[in-house]
Amino acid sequence: MFRGKAWPLRARMTLLTCSAMAATCLAAGILVLGGIRNEVVSYERHRTEKVAHSVLHQLERGRLRQPLDSPHGILVQVVDARGRVVASVPELAGRPPMAAFQPAEDTSMQARTLCPPRGVDRCMDVLALRAYDQPGGDWMIYAADDAVPWYTSGVLVAFLIAISLALLLLTAIGTARTVDRTLAPVEAIRAELAEITASDTGRRVPVPKTRDEIRLLAETVNATLARLDASLTQMRRFTSDASHDLRTPIAAARAQVEEALLYPEETDWPVMAIEVLHSLDRLQAIVTDLLELAALDAGAKQPIETVDLAALVTNELDRRPRRVPVTTSLASGVTVLGEPLRLSRLLTNLLDNAERHAVSEVRVTVRTEDRTAVLEVLDDGSGIPPEHRELVFQRFTRLDTARNRDSGGTGLGLPIARQTAQAHGGTLDVEDSPKGARLVLRLPLHTPSGD
Template sequence: MVTLRHELSVRTRMTLLAGAVMAALCLVVCVFILVGAHERAMDDRTDTILQAELHVARHISRNQLPSLLPDHGIAALQVVNAHGELVAANLRMLSEPRMASFAPPDDNLIKDRVICTVPSFANACMIVVAIRVAGAGGDWIVYGADLVVPWYIDRSVVIALLVGSALLISATAIGAYRTVSKTLDPVDDIVAELAEITSTDLGRRVPVPDHHDEIRKLAETANLTLERLEAAVEQQRRFASDASHDLRSPITAIRTQLEAAMLHPDEADWTAMAQALLASLDRLEAIVVDLLVLARLDAGAQCDGDRVDLRELVMTELERRAPKARVVTDLGPEAIVDGDRLQLGRLLTNLLDNAARHADSTVAISVRRKGEEAVLEVNDDGPGISPDQREFVFQRFTRLDAARSKDMGGTGLGLAIAREIAERHGGLLTIEDSEKGARFVLKIPVAPADPAR
């Protein structure tokens, strides 16, 4: 049953459901119709018997009762006088015993019963109606009987109900199938389009229906997903292209230096070449490390829930760093944030490395709390960054002018990593105006107060 349900399409399931509901509704309606019509038919049959008995009653009241009674349209008629003697009957009941022994009560002139033992009607149930009539010597009783109406009333009624139900069920099933098919046609178009989209043609979009309904929302959501996927794939392609180029540069430099030395081994300055090779390897290692960090960030690496004091983080980092430029600090009260200590340390390291590379002589660091945000600023006194390029520097493998080129030791990934870490911590890393140099400003929501502290 489960397998069959999974194999049936939505159209088929909805059609079967609509047909089943209509079939159940038709069954209930048919039962009500048959019950009501049967009661009405029984009442009509009883009225017919009573009309026939009233004709006989007139003969009794006039003292003109013949021994052989006409049928008057019913199956059986009998008359019993005041002494309980059978004095008249229709032709079929003329030689038969009394068909019933019950009599109407004193407070009622009419009584009816269903009896299945009426003489001359074996294996048949009859509606027997008895009426009390005043006659010679006392009350006479006239019995009239006719066959009980069957539950289906008549075959024509059953056939009409079956045909009508079949037409209604068929019309409902066809209408449901066409309605569901029309509703799901846009879904088929969306599925067909999605099935044809590959990584080489992510610019394609699924068709959007005209009607503002759930399927339109599905199509719009699918298109938004495709747009994000296209942007992510394009970013990955650019990233792979830039990464391959930046990895190739130090490798090519190493190969060139080694090949030149191998051509003239006696003339080569192996010590100087080794130092140059170590510099290239350091650059290669830095690029690989940054690539691994970005890969972990892109994969959605979870942040540890540490409580980090930015002021303490700055002091710890400055203590372990070899000074490349004069550092001026302005550390206010504690500014505690929730986040990953290692990632925030990497963010600070990247900002300090960038500032040290481009500073003329001094790097200024400040930490303060501003409202519900902790603010960290790193400002160098170098050439600065023009306003139109302040967002561009946060892109991966960014190159600006010679003063900030990657040949000065950067990988082109440090600032991109720093912004990624800031955003993962619910913060924002931007470049703001300064009197001289580049001023990087990090804003992160402060951690809620710890009751234990």
């Protein structure tokens, strides 16, 4: 299901959120450790200063104890002006001064971290306190406490690690469950799509109740499936109608030939040949229309030229006489850019349609209208009801009245005409008229350069 080394989305999202949580925990741990260490250092410094001032108080009152007390494990030494240890806690008895630094002249106290102080085997924070006006000069009181490590306390570090691991675990579980719940509708959509086949396009994917992007996805998929279902239904209807319309002339020709073979002496062979030829002509018309529709559907292009609509109408009317008179009103200079053969085929289809339904007359008009070239074909037949004006542009569609009167049409002429108009950036519609059917073609008007 997954190509290469791609991870599932749940694993990637879990890894991403856990990485973010780990980074957050690390930053928070550093801040917590830093804050707690500063507090501990401040507390221990204050405690050391308090011990050093207690010894200074004893020295100033002449009541310096020997050995000195060692509260809280703080190491204390009193060093005279000549650098000799005058008093110390028992742990430093007989040892040299732990430090040699002194506070600056303008201050009485200074602290440093020594690793280690002399006579000691560990790092300590050493505080130097100056005692003024002592015998021989200023004396120094050194008080040292264990240095606070960067991690402050192993217990604290272990606690922070445990909290971080617990948060990472909760984040991983929460992310995995959230992704699972989020992707559950997507999985349902995928499973339903996997089961839909060409023979079962009426099914739809489930739409989640939540109003989010996944709901929009499901609605879009359903809309696409609906369009696909409609297209497949139209294709099946088209195939069925095409098969029926192709079979009809073939069956008619076959019946005529079989009857002639059964009764050869009674058959008028020239008449029978003409009837078979009529069936073949109808078959050829249907095949030609089908090929034209296939070319239009495939977007096949033909040479583009400047076409004069008035000349196009005149040439078509001169080419073949019509069953009913055709009157024209042709404005000159109405030109369009297009494929001459297809535009001629469009006009032929409109004229053939009008001729089949006209009672006594067909009118053809060419004019301009707001930078648009207009070609109008009007017959005086029964017309097309408003509710059927779009239906006639569907393939193999014939109205009931047309089926009774019209055996010559293929049901593809008007669909081909509209699709040709649309391919030229125009429209073909049935519009209102006092009597009969009025088909109006509108194309972008083209003005040749230099005019």
